[in-house]
Structure formats: structure tokens, C-alpha cells
Amino acid sequence: MQRVSEKVIARARELMREGTVNKVAGWKAGEFFYDCAPYVFESEEALKDLVYDRFCAANLSKYMIKNSVAAGAEGGKVLVLLKPCDTYSFNQLLTEHRIARENVYVLGVGCEGMCDIDRIREKGFKGITGVDENADGKTLTVHTLYGDGEVAIDDVLVNKCEFCKGKAHMIFDELISDNEDEGPRGDRFAGVRELEAMSPADRFAFWQSELSKCIRCNACRNACPACSCRKCVFDNDASGIASKANTDSFEEKMFHIIRAFHVAGRCTDCGECTRVCPQGIPLHLFNRKYIKDINEFYGEYAAGAEAGQRGPLINYTLEDIDPAAVSDKGGN
Amino acid sequence: MSVNGNLTAAPAANAPAAEWKPRIVAFCCNWCSYAGADLAGSSRLAYPADVKIIRVPCSCRVNPMFILKAFERGADGVILCGCHPGDCHYSTGNYYTRRRMALLFSMLDYIGVERGRTRVEWVSAAEGARFSKVMNDFVAKIRELGENVKVGDLRCKE
Numbered sequence: 001m002q003r004v005s006e007k008v009i010a011r012a013r014e015l016m017r018e019g020t021v022n023k024v025a026g027w028k029a030g031e032f033f034y035d036c037a038p039y040v041f042e043s044e045e046a047l048k049d050l051v052y053d054r055f056c057a058a059n060l061s062k063y064m065i066k067n068s069v070a071a072g073a074e075g076g077k078v079l080v081l082l083k084p085c086d087t088y089s090f091n092q093l094l095t096e097h098r099i100a101r102e103n104v105y106v107l108g109v110g111c112e113g114m115c116d117i118d119r120i121r122e123k124g125f126k127g128i129t130g131v132d133e134n135a136d137g138k139t140l141t142v143h144t145l146y147g148d149g150e151v152a153i154d155d156v157l158v159n160k161c162e163f164c165k166g167k168a169h170m171i172f173d174e175l176i177s178d179n180e181d182e183g184p185r186g187d188r189f190a191g192v193r194e195l196e197a198m199s200p201a202d203r204f205a206f207w208q209s210e211l212s213k214c215i216r217c218n219a220c221r222n223a224c225p226a227c228s229c230r231k232c233v234f235d236n237d238a239s240g241i242a243s244k245a246n247t248d249s250f251e252e253k254m255f256h257i258i259r260a261f262h263v264a265g266r267c268t269d270c271g272e273c274t275r276v277c278p279q280g281i282p283l284h285l286f287n288r289k290y291i292k293d294i295n296e297f298y299g300e301y302a303a304g305a306e307a308g309q310r311g312p313l314i315n316y317t318l319e320d321i322d323p324a325a326v327s328d329k330g331g332n
Numbered sequence: 333m334s335v336n337g338n339l340t341a342a343p344a345a346n347a348p349a350a351e352w353k354p355r356i357v358a359f360c361c362n363w364c365s366y367a368g369a370d371l372a373g374s375s376r377l378a379y380p381a382d383v384k385i386i387r388v389p390c391s392c393r394v395n396p397m398f399i400l401k402a403f404e405r406g407a408d409g410v411i412l413c414g415c416h417p418g419d420c421h422y423s424t425g426n427y428y429t430r431r432r433m434a435l436l437f438s439m440l441d442y443i444g445v446e447r448g449r450t451r452v453e454w455v456s457a458a459e460g461a462r463f464s465k466v467m468n469d470f471v472a473k474i475r476e477l478g479e480n481v482k483v484g485d486l487r488c489k490e
């Protein structure tokens with residue numbers, strides 16, 4: 001990944017220097033090596049902090065909503081670095097007329113999978129001070145206070161990368177990538193099928209034990225590109241602490257189900273919700289259930305594969321299946 | 333008298349357990365099944381009193397959240413009745429209903445509200461007898477399934 005990384009950073013600087021863009025949305029090294037955070041760089045000087053490594057999982061599409069409009073107002077252009085999966089979100093936001101396309105320069109960047117620091121820790125590493133990617137491109141050397149160790153990258157990928165949709169960019173102005181598109185990685189619906197095979201009572205118990213961990217930090221909503229409504233049902237403006245107080249008990253109790261339905265047909269399975277959840281709740285199991293059902297009921301559909309698609313929930317055909325197909329009518 | 337002022341009769345030790353009554357919500361489109369319910373009533377066709385009918389201007393007025401809310405408040409079953417496909421007063425409303433409900437019911441099943449507790453039926457204004465049959469069938473199905481999981485406790489692990 002190093003080679004791509006160097007090229008990406010050099011190209012971003014170049015585009016800034018020559019004035020093609022006046023801002024760059026990328027990832028900035030944080031306090032720790034693994035907390036690369038979304039950041040908008042406003043000068044070539046500032047770009048010294050731009051990073052692109054195995055910990056740049058954050059999807060930057062959502063930041064283009066405000067930044068594309070702001071760039072237009074300033075008469076400039078903003079460059080955004082998008083990994084293959086991120087481009088689906090960008091297209092979906094274009095479909096929803098949320099991004100001023102003409103003010104954005106999309107630099108598609110190749111990606112070989114992002115790593116999850118928690119999964120590295122689960123491998124038994126303590127006091128991690130840094131990681132280096134080995135020349136084989138398949139393993140990481142993990143540096144710790146107690147010496148070095150090695151871990152296979154495939155074993156520590158974030159969930160969305162474990163089930164990568166493919167390495168092709170759905171939209172870009174310019175592409176820097178060494179990837180060969182091998183298509184989707186793994187079976188992303190396997191987890192959904194496992195749940196479907198359980199009894200309803202066990203499924204309820206499963207969700208109850210997962211969802212009772214939720215602390216309603218709203219991180220899943222805030223990171224989600226599809227959750228970009230100007231006014232969200234979960235914001236209680238009267239509370240004085242926006243994004244924290246629930247509007248009513250129904251919304252509080254049904255938060256996850258409501259949110260999943262709101263994004264059904266628009267969710268690109270970008271994986272941000274699961275990645276940012278501090279409680280480790282497998283939110284992708286909701287999204288992938290909807291995606292799987294949509295594919296099975298109405299034909300294959302990938303939100304964000306193209307800008308301007310008509311989503312399955314704002315569409316119909318005369319031959320659509322009847323809800324009876326999913327509600328056992330007991331021999332009626 | 334209980335602390336909050338409600339009258340609570342202590343059940344006699346040897347009294348049979350109070351019979352469980354299913355709580356059932358029926359969303360009925362004003363232009364078809366709600367009129368069908370009327371017709372059922374005036375034709376003296378019975379349907380169980382456990383069914384609480386909510387009139388809506390079109391089946392597609394039913395925001396999926398209404399159904400979720402009914403379950404959160406303790407419904408054991410929710411049925412939505414609309415005009416037959418092709419006969420919606422607003423031409424296409426029920427085609428959208430069809431998609432939304434198929435997805436919502438499947439999701440409800442996925443979280444543990446089994447399939448039989450949700451249903452969509454197309455009942456025209458002229459089908460009073462069918463309305464009564466649909467409701468009787470649905471209530472029978474819910475009785476068979478018994479009490480629903482406590483959807484309102486989805487985030488409260490015991």
C-alpha cells in the first residue's frame with residue numbers, strides 16, 4: 001500500500017500547488033498512529049500531515065455535502081480522496097442532490113484493505129506503539145513496548161474490508177490505484193443467513209443483547225453518509241443538547257430499527273456505522289438484511305453503483321411480490 | 333387502591349388465570365376496507381372485538397413507523413388493509429405500500445416478531461364478508477401464536 005500512498009500524497013500536493021483545487025479532504029494523523037481522522041487541508045503547507053495508510057478507513061463522502069457548497073461559494077474546488085467503497089456513498093449523495101459535483105475533484109485511491117486496531121489487540125498485542133506493513137503486502141509487523149510481533153492483514157481487517165464489495169471505483173476524476181479488481185471478498189450475507197436460520201425467539205434475544213449495549217452516542221448516525229438529513233428525527237432541538245437527547249421514548253427504544261429503515265435502499269453498505277460503534281454492535285446485520293431482501297424481492301440493486309438511480313423504495317412494478325410472501329398466512 | 337390511584341382487584345387465589353386477549357391493530361384504507369368493515373357491520377357479519385381499527389386515507393399513508401409503534405406499545409399483531417392493487421384511489425399508493433411492508437415485515441421477523449403477526453390484505457368496499465373473514469382468520473392466527481415478544485424492551489436486556 002506504501003507505493004499508492006506516496007503517489008496519492010504527492011498528487012494531492014501537486015493539484016493544490018497548481019491551483020486545480022484549493023482544499024483537500026483527506027486523513028490527518030492523530031494522537032495515535034491508528035486514529036487517522038477526516039480532515040480538510042487548506043494549504044499546501046498543511047498537507048504535510050496528510051496520511052494514507054492502513055488506518056484510513058473513514059469514508060469522506062459525507063464531508064462533501066458542506067464542503068462542496070462552501071468551495072463553490074469561495075470560487076474554488078475541493079479535492080476528495082475516495083477509496084472504492086467510498087465512491088458508492090458519493091454517488092448516492094449525488095443521486096440525492098446533496099453534493100455540488102462541479103466543485104469537487106474526486107481522486108480515486110487504490111486500497112488493499114483497512115486494519116482494525118481492536119482486532120490487532122485481540123490477537124494478544126499489548127502496549128502497541130506502531131505497525132509497519134511488510135514487503136509481502138500480506139503481513140504487518142506490530143511494534144509493542146515488549147518487542148515486535150507479526151500479524152496477517154487478512155486477520156485484522158475492519159468488517160467492511162473483510163467483505164469488500166470490490167476494488168473498482170464507481171466515480172472519479174482521476175485514479176491512482178494498483179488494484180486489480182477481484183470482485184467481492186467473502187460472502188457478506190453469511191451473517192444475515194445465520195440469523196435467519198435461528199428461531200424468532202432466539203433472534204429477539206440476540207438483538208436484545210446487542211442493542212442493550214447501545215449508549216446512544218449517535219456515532220453510527222453521524223458517520224453514515226445516508227444519514228445526512230438536515231433535520232433528523234432523532235434530534236431534539238428543544239433539549240439544548242442537540243444530538244444527545246431523544247425526542248420521545250418510541251424513537252429511543254426503536255432507534256436502530258428506525259434508522260435502518262430510513263436508510264433502506266439508500267445504504268451502500270459502506271460499513272461506517274459498524275466501524276464507528278464504540279460498543280461493537282453489528283449494525284451491518286440490519287443493513288445487509290435489507291440489501292439481501294431487496295436483491296431477492298426486486299432484483300439486484302447496489303445503491304450508489306451509479307448516480308441517478310431510482311431507489312427500490314421509491315419505485316414499484318406491477319408484478320412486485322405481495323407482502324404475503326413474507327408474512328406466513330397460515331395456509332390461507 | 334394502588335399507589336397511582338388505579339383500582340386493582342387482587343385476584344382470588346383459586347380464580348382461573350385471566351384469559352389472555354390478543355391486542356390487534358388494523359390499519360384500514362378509507363376507500364375500501366374501512367367501508368368494507370362498515371358493510372360487514374351493517375350485514376351483521378361478526379369480527380372479533382380484539383381488533384382496533386385505525387382509519388387511514390390510503391394504505392400508503394401508513395408510515396412503517398406506525399406499525400413499529402403499535403408493536404412497541406404491545407400489539408400482538410398488526411394488519412394493514414388496502415384497495416386491491418390497481419384499485420388505489422390515488423392510483424399507485426398501494427404499490428409503494430407493497431414494497432415497504434414486504435421489507436418491514438421481513439425486518440420485524442428478523443428481530444423476532446414472527447411472520448404471522450404481520451399481514452397485508454387487499455379488501456374492497458364491496459367485500460364485507462371477506463373483511464370479516466380476513467379479520468377472523470388473522471385473530472385466529474394471533475391466538476395460535478400467543479403473546480408477542482416485548483418489542484418495547486428491545487434495548488433492555490433482562
Ligand code: SF4
Binds near residue numbers: 227263
Ligand atoms: S447505514 Fe452504515 S453501511 Fe449503510 S450507508 Fe450508513 S454508515 Fe454506511
Ligand code: SF4
Binds near residue numbers: 227232233259262263
Ligand atoms: S436517522 Fe433518519 S432522519 Fe435521522 S439522519 Fe438518518 S435517515 Fe435522516
Ligand code: SF4
Binds near residue numbers: 216279281283
Ligand atoms: S454507534 Fe453504537 S452505541 Fe452509538 S448510537 Fe450507534 S449503535 Fe448505539
Ligand code: FES
Binds near residue numbers: 362414419420422426
Ligand atoms: S386508496 Fe386504498 S390503498 Fe390507496
